[in-house]
Amino acid sequence: MTKQRGFIVPIGGAEEKEIRDAKILRKFADIAGGRDARIVVIPTASQLEDTGRRYEKFFEGLRVREVRALRIETRSDCEREDWLDHLRTATGVFLTGGDQLRLSTTLGGTPVTNLLRQRNAEGLHIAGTSAGAAFVAEHMIVSGDSGRTPRADMVQLSPGLGLTNKILVDQHFRQRGRLGRLMAALSYNPRLIGIGLDEDTAAFLGPDDVLEVSGSSAVTILDASGLEYSSMHSADKNGPVSVIGMRMHVLVEGGTFDLETRQARAVEQAELAGEAAKGDS
Amino acid sequence: MTKQRGFIVPIGGAEEKEIRDAKILRKFADIAGGRDARIVVIPTASQLEDTGRRYEKFFEGLRVREVRALRIETRSDCEREDWLDHLRTATGVFLTGGDQLRLSTTLGGTPVTNLLRQRNAEGLHIAGTSAGAAFVAEHMIVSGDSGRTPRADMVQLSPGLGLTNKILVDQHFRQRGRLGRLMAALSYNPRLIGIGLDEDTAAFLGPDDVLEVSGSSAVTILDASGLEYSSMHSADKNGPVSVIGMRMHVLVEGGTFDLETRQARAVEQAELAGEAAKGDS
Numbered sequence: 394m395t396k397q398r399g400f401i402v403p404i405g406g407a408e409e410k411e412i413r414d415a416k417i418l419r420k421f422a423d424i425a426g427g428r429d430a431r432i433v434v435i436p437t438a439s440q441l442e443d444t445g446r447r448y449e450k451f452f453e454g455l456r457v458r459e460v461r462a463l464r465i466e467t468r469s470d471c472e473r474e475d476w477l478d479h480l481r482t483a484t485g486v487f488l489t490g491g492d493q494l495r496l497s498t499t500l501g502g503t504p505v506t507n508l509l510r511q512r513n514a515e516g517l518h519i520a521g522t523s524a525g526a527a528f529v530a531e532h533m534i535v536s537g538d539s540g541r542t543p544r545a546d547m548v549q550l551s552p553g554l555g556l557t558n559k560i561l562v563d564q565h566f567r568q569r570g571r572l573g574r575l576m577a578a579l580s581y582n583p584r585l586i587g588i589g590l591d592e593d594t595a596a597f598l599g600p601d602d603v604l605e606v607s608g609s610s611a612v613t614i615l616d617a618s619g620l621e622y623s624s625m626h627s628a629d630k631n632g633p634v635s636v637i638g639m640r641m642h643v644l645v646e647g648g649t650f651d652l653e654t655r656q657a658r659a660v661e662q663a664e665l666a667g668e669a670a671k672g673d674s
Numbered sequence: 675m676t677k678q679r680g681f682i683v684p685i686g687g688a689e690e691k692e693i694r695d696a697k698i699l700r701k702f703a704d705i706a707g708g709r710d711a712r713i714v715v716i717p718t719a720s721q722l723e724d725t726g727r728r729y730e731k732f733f734e735g736l737r738v739r740e741v742r743a744l745r746i747e748t749r750s751d752c753e754r755e756d757w758l759d760h761l762r763t764a765t766g767v768f769l770t771g772g773d774q775l776r777l778s779t780t781l782g783g784t785p786v787t788n789l790l791r792q793r794n795a796e797g798l799h800i801a802g803t804s805a806g807a808a809f810v811a812e813h814m815i816v817s818g819d820s821g822r823t824p825r826a827d828m829v830q831l832s833p834g835l836g837l838t839n840k841i842l843v844d845q846h847f848r849q850r851g852r853l854g855r856l857m858a859a860l861s862y863n864p865r866l867i868g869i870g871l872d873e874d875t876a877a878f879l880g881p882d883d884v885l886e887v888s889g890s891s892a893v894t895i896l897d898a899s900g901l902e903y904s905s906m907h908s909a910d911k912n913g914p915v916s917v918i919g920m921r922m923h924v925l926v927e928g929g930t931f932d933l934e935t936r937q938a939r940a941v942e943q944a945e946l947a948g949e950a951a952k953g954d955s
Contacts, residue, residue, distance in 0.1 A: 540848060540849065540851060541848055542848045542872055542891050542892040542894070542924060543892070543924055567821060567822055567823045567851070567854060568821065570821060570848070570851040572853055573848060576924065591823055609914075610823050610914055611823040611824070611914045611915075611916075613823070621938075621943075622940050622942075622943050624926070624940055624942055627942060632926075633890075633891055633892045633924075633926040633927075634892075634924065634926070635892075635923075635924060635925055635926050635929055635940035635941075635942070636922075636923060636924040637923050637924075637925075637938045637939070637940055637943070638921070638923065638938070639921070639922040639923065639924075640919070640920070640921060640922075641917075641920040641921075641922050642916075642917060642918050642919065642920065643823060643824055643857065643914075643915065643916060643917040643918075643920075644916055644918075645905070645913075645914040645915065645916050646914075648916050657902075657918045657919070658903075658918070659903050659904075659905055659916035659918055660916075661903075661905055661908060661916070662902075662903050662918070
């Protein structure tokens with residue numbers, strides 16, 4: 394029996410945590426099994442002691458079956474068998490915000506990330522917010538200038554967790570003016586799809602490689618595959634970069650983007666198509 | 675004899691004013707005739723007393739033939755024949771920064787703007803920086819939220835000077851995170867081309883409706899003509915808006931965009947094409 398990959402859910406940071414309004418976290422818990430969910434929280438990106446505990450309390454409030462924060466702080470923590478056992482039986486894993494370099498330097502190449510990749514391929518759902526969102530894909534933005542036009546050397550990339558090599562995530566997107574740095578990063582290699590996540594907004598990337606937006610703001614999709622030209626290869630260090638032919642979509646709640654066909658659709662378009670189909674019958 | 679329209683030169687604000695490095699203003703003076711240029715400065719947007727005088731000094735430094743700032747402050751000032759005479763013999767007019775509503779409310783529908791439109795059609799070159807840039811086209815952005823995803827009601831439009839109805843200008847573009855509001859404005863009617871001007875960067879829009887970028891940063895071109903869908907008509911007041919299929923280019927010094935063919939070209943592409951053509955001969 395072949396198993397389906399689990400959801401990959403990057404969240405733009407600052408997600409709503411009041412139980413009543415917590416659309417994104419509630420949706421993640423539902424996908425992970427609802428009352429039967431076993432959630433593991435990895436607060437490694439954060440330097441605050443109570444980050445893991447805060448998410449534990451939140452998911453307890455949703456009455457999931459089990460929630461456990463693993464305070465992984467060192468690479469040797471990543472070999473603790475009792476903690477790996479939690480990951481082996483989890484139905485959902487949540488990576489908190491903080492610093493994405495703490496995630497990659499602490500977890501990279503350890504049994505924890507090996508297990509996360511393997512289990513996600515078999516169906517484990519993995520979400521991350523802010524630094525956690527940056528970390529989920531194969532390529533990760535470490536840092537870069539905000540609020541600027543694309544420039545050479547304005548953004549630093551690093552290998553990430555590696556759940557998919559098709560997207561490049563940037564978070565706090567509009568709030569911190571990160572269009573320029575995401576465009577610069579995509580100019581290095583237009584193969585990847587740029588996913589700019591506003592705060593309190595998530596991309597639920599399903600096993601079919603279609604992502605659906607959830608949350609109070611928007612996800613900006615940058616599709617560089619039709620790029621006619623960029624001067625990234627020849628621009629001066631810190632010089633501005635020409636980019637010709639970027640395709641852009643802004644998607645809100647319910648909007649979808651198919652990573653294979655590169656087709657974006659707003660929820661109202663899907664509804665209209667549905668009505669048209671009904672009209673045909 | 676038919677005459678060519680003069681250049682229309684919106685500048686993103688904060689343009690370099692040290693004579694040695696003042697690429698944009700020097701280029702404008704050159705186009706207006708260099709040593710033979712007769713420049714009129716209109717400082718109406720500004721509330722600072724010395725704005726007009728500062729530009730006078732600058733253009734004097736460039737040794738143009740004549741420069742004169744007209745301190746138009748009221749609608750009746752717009753009927754002063756001696757000032758209109760200056761406009762009748764000018765080869766270049768420069769609109770300073772400040773508040774674009776001061777420009778439209780003071781100058782709109784007066785002999786001054788009638789004369790500017792008529793003389794631009796006959797060859798007078800007109801530049802504006804910041805508020806002055808916002809004002810040059812038929813449609814003008816009055817105000818709007820910065821640093822946000824496109825939302826309904828986030829941007830207010832007003833009729834402007836009306837030198838062209840093909841573009842919608844926004845200035846201080848990347849510095850103030852105005853992509854969202856320009857996208858929102860274009861979603862109202864995808865016919866217009868959005869021109870997002872970074873500071874110290876200008877679009878020199880020639881009589882052939884090809885614009886060329888000059889300055890230290892970039893111009894972001896938003897071409898909404900291929901838009902598949904936007905939810906602007908149905909979005910809640912202040913709700914986020916879906917936008918599917920926006921085309922975007924970032925152009926730096928020497929890059930061009932043709933408003934008719936909607937074709938963007940980086941300067942290096944033009945050079946390569948030139949070399950290829952040489953190779954053919």
